[in-house]
Amino acid sequence: MSTRRIAIILGIAFVAFLAFFLLTQIGVTKGDQGTRAPGDYQNAGSCQSCHSEKYNDWNKTNHARVFDNTTVFYGYWASMGYPNTCQSCHVIGYNKTSIGGYDPLQAWNSTYNTPRLAIQCENCHGPDPMSNSQRSNTSLLMNATVCGTCHQGSHHPYYPEWKDSSHAKDPPSYVKQLACSRCHEAYTAAMYLETGVEPTALPADPLWQITCSTCHDSHSVENENQLRTAPQKLCGTCHTSEGTEPEDGAVHHPMLEMRQGTANVPVPSSQTMSEVMCQQCHKFVSETPRMSGHDFVQRPEACAECHNGVSAFGMNEFQAENTIEFWQASTENNLGHARTELDSAWTALNQATAYDFDSSTRVLANTYYLQANYSANFVEADGSNGAHNFQYANSLISFANLKAGQVVIMLTPGTISGTVVDSNGNGVSGVQIMIGTKLWATTGADGSFTFKHAPGAFTLTLVKDGKDSGKEQAIVMGGQKTELSKISLSSGATTTPTPASSNDTMQLLNTLLIVIAIILILVTMMVSRKKPAAASPKESEPSPPATESK
Numbered sequence: 001m002s003t004r005r006i007a008i009i010l011g012i013a014f015v016a017f018l019a020f021f022l023l024t025q026i027g028v029t030k031g032d033q034g035t036r037a038p039g040d041y042q043n044a045g046s047c048q049s050c051h052s053e054k055y056n057d058w059n060k061t062n063h064a065r066v067f068d069n070t071t072v073f074y075g076y077w078a079s080m081g082y083p084n085t086c087q088s089c090h091v092i093g094y095n096k097t098s099i100g101g102y103d104p105l106q107a108w109n110s111t112y113n114t115p116r117l118a119i120q121c122e123n124c125h126g127p128d129p130m131s132n133s134q135r136s137n138t139s140l141l142m143n144a145t146v147c148g149t150c151h152q153g154s155h156h157p158y159y160p161e162w163k164d165s166s167h168a169k170d171p172p173s174y175v176k177q178l179a180c181s182r183c184h185e186a187y188t189a190a191m192y193l194e195t196g197v198e199p200t201a202l203p204a205d206p207l208w209q210i211t212c213s214t215c216h217d218s219h220s221v222e223n224e225n226q227l228r229t230a231p232q233k234l235c236g237t238c239h240t241s242e243g244t245e246p247e248d249g250a251v252h253h254p255m256l257e258m259r260q261g262t263a264n265v266p267v268p269s270s271q272t273m274s275e276v277m278c279q280q281c282h283k284f285v286s287e288t289p290r291m292s293g294h295d296f297v298q299r300p301e302a303c304a305e306c307h308n309g310v311s312a313f314g315m316n317e318f319q320a321e322n323t324i325e326f327w328q329a330s331t332e333n334n335l336g337h338a339r340t341e342l343d344s345a346w347t348a349l350n351q352a353t354a355y356d357f358d359s360s361t362r363v364l365a366n367t368y369y370l371q372a373n374y375s376a377n378f379v380e381a382d383g384s385n386g387a388h389n390f391q392y393a394n395s396l397i398s399f400a401n402l403k404a405g406q407v408v409i410m411l412t413p414g415t416i417s418g419t420v421v422d423s424n425g426n427g428v429s430g431v432q433i434m435i436g437t438k439l440w441a442t443t444g445a446d447g448s449f450t451f452k453h454a455p456g457a458f459t460l461t462l463v464k465d466g467k468d469s470g471k472e473q474a475i476v477m478g479g480q481k482t483e484l485s486k487i488s489l490s491s492g493a494t495t496t497p498t499p500a501s502s503n504d505t506m507q508l509l510n511t512l513l514i515v516i517a518i519i520l521i522l523v524t525m526m527v528s529r530k531k532p533a534a535a536s537p538k539e540s541e542p543s544p545p546a547t548e549s550k
Contacts, residue, residue: 038131040100041093044120046128058219061226063119066090082108089150092122099127119150124218142186144168144211151212154290158212161294167210176208183238186211193228193237235278241381246367246374251381258382261392265371265378267399272389280306298387300324324387331379331386331393338376338400345369345407355413356438357454365407372403414476417450418484419443420462428489432463454478464489 036042044064048055058064066073067090077086084104088094093101093116102116109117122128124146148159162168175184181199182192186207188199193215217228224231241254245264254263255278261269283293284302303320306312315323349369352362375396379386386393420431420443427447433440435458441449455478462470470490476482 036100036128039128041096041116041122041127042100043092043115043122044118045115047121054219057221058121060221061218063123063218066119067117084108090117090119092116092118092120093127096127101127142190142207142211142213144209144213147212156292157290158292158294161292162212164295165297167214167296169209171208176206178202181206184208184210186214189238190214190217190228193234231279232277239278241378244374246370251374251377254378254382255384255388258378258384258388258393261389263375263378263392263396265375265396265399267375267392267395270389270392270395272391276306298324298384327387327390328385331390331397334394334397335376335379335385338372338397338404341401341404341408342369342373342376345372345404348408348411352411352454355411355452355454356435357411357413361410361454365410368403368407368410372400372407375400375403409478412478413452414455414478415450415452415481416440416460416474416476416484417448417481418472419486420447420449420470420489421486422489425486428464430464431469431489434461434463435459460484460487462487462489 044055044058062071065071068074069078073086073090077083087102087104087108091102091113093099095101095104097103102113103110106113124141144159144162148162151158152160171180171184178199178201181188181202183189185202186209187203188206189210190213191197192199194217215228215234216226217223218226220226223229227234229237236256239253239255241251241257241263243264244251244254257263259271259278261271279293281298281302282296284299284305285291285293286301300317300320303324304315304317307315307320345365346369349362349365352365357365379393379396382388382393384393420428422428427443427445429443429445429447431443431447431449433442433449433451435453440453441451443449453476455476457473457475460472460474461468462472470487472484472487474482474484
């Protein structure tokens with residue numbers, strides 16, 4: 001055999017070996033396309049020509065690299081002798097050879113099976129999605145069951161844990177609208193997380209859940225755990241009060257602002273464990289028992305994991321649980337007290353007009369009430385009962401108590417009572433007690449009356465049988481009783497009550513009367529102290545001489 005022929009044979013053998021080596025390495029190729037019919041499994045290479053950016057991003061993920069001999073899965077799988085039991089989730093079309101799927105009867109790294117290795121486009125989108133005439137298989141498949149097909153079981157219980165979470169629950173009907181979709185509809189929320197752009201329309205078939213693909217991007221490794229945005233930003237994008245003000249009434253999911261201590265009321269900001277991220281408490285991962293943390297339940301084990309005496313002061317699970325229970329019980333108790341104070345403030349606010357409080361007082365009291373109510377609602381809507389930020393939560397509650405108390409003090413009326421009598425001192429019934437043109441009370445059979453009124457100085461006009469029959473001055477103080485002496489009914493003939501003077505005028509008159517009274521008292525005292533003038537000598541008689549006793 002000639003040297004040239006030997007070289008050709010060796011060259012062909014080397015090329016064949018190189019082709020076999022490349023086909024058996026991890027990295028999905030376009031190889032072995034064969035004559036697969038439309039609708040058969042094609043492998044990721046068939047998507048690459050049109051979706052090169054997505055393909056390149058996906059090719060960096062753990063899904064694409066699952067058979068790379070450097071991965072944890074590969075090491076575990078190799079140690080077990082490369083069994084087929086794992087392939088059902090880690091290849092395309094396992095045992096569906098009639099439509100081009102992975103063939104478990106062949107070697108895992110055979111020429112036929114190699115292009116079908118890894119978790120590829122068709123694992124989620126279905127076989128050859130572009131060949132479907134309705135193109136239904138090209139949907140983004142936001143439903144969590146797509147991931148749940150594989151992400152379940154004792155070794156990665158993501159799907160069953162998620163099903164127990166609030167994210168999986170169907171929201172109330174009033175939430176199912178465009179305005180709420182950016183955080184409550186699976187696809188819309190995913191796009192909002194990525195772009196921050198407000199949605200303008202709902203999907204044709206909206207899915208009102210927060211699913212796996214809402215938070216995770218199966219095509220990208222840009223962020224930790226293939227999240228759609230940085231983990232410290234992800235939760236806070238939706239778990240936020242969105243700048244709600246006290247005047248807005250309800251407060252929705254203000255977890256971000258509670259953690260940061262930034263509610264929209266003048267309460268000094270404070271932050272507990274500012275460096276701790278949401279996922280550190282709400283996504284506790286454990287190997288024994290296996291937990292992925294996708295029920296998002298806060299667990300004391302997470303506290304103990306960080307509070308190990310090294311990165312933070314030591315604390316075991318029992319101590320952590322007791323601490324959390326103390327925070328929550330204290331906050332819940334304090335919040336209950338604040339609600340009682342708010343009820344009293346609300347009652348006072350609703351009665352303020354009836355007691356004739358002026359508009360400026362009512363407006364200020366309403367502002368205080370809104371601040372108090374907002375603060376209590378903020379703590380309640382946060383949902384952690386103080387666990388997210390114990391100090392700040394209870395500062396808000398204290399502020400709510402303060403403002404509610406101010407409302408009650410501002411709008412507490414005083415009580416005026418007295419008795420109207422005739423010239424003989426007998427009580428007169430049926431006398432109307434007017435302030436200005438408003439009727440406040442009518443005397444009873446014994447001539448007595450009592451009513452509540454906003455604080456101030458007022459003129460009471462007595463009207464009997466339609467005639468002005470007397471006036472009486474009264475000073476009212478909040479929360480106190482003004483007891484008037486017996487009021488004598490006069491014989492005035494005026495049939496229309498005279499409007500009361502303004503509060504400022506009455507106060508000036510009262511002050512003037514007091515000053516005059518004081519001057520008269522002082523003059524009287526000065527006159528009484530002055531000595532009488534001495535009598536003239538002629539008129540005076542001599543005093544009897546003093547005698548000495550013998």
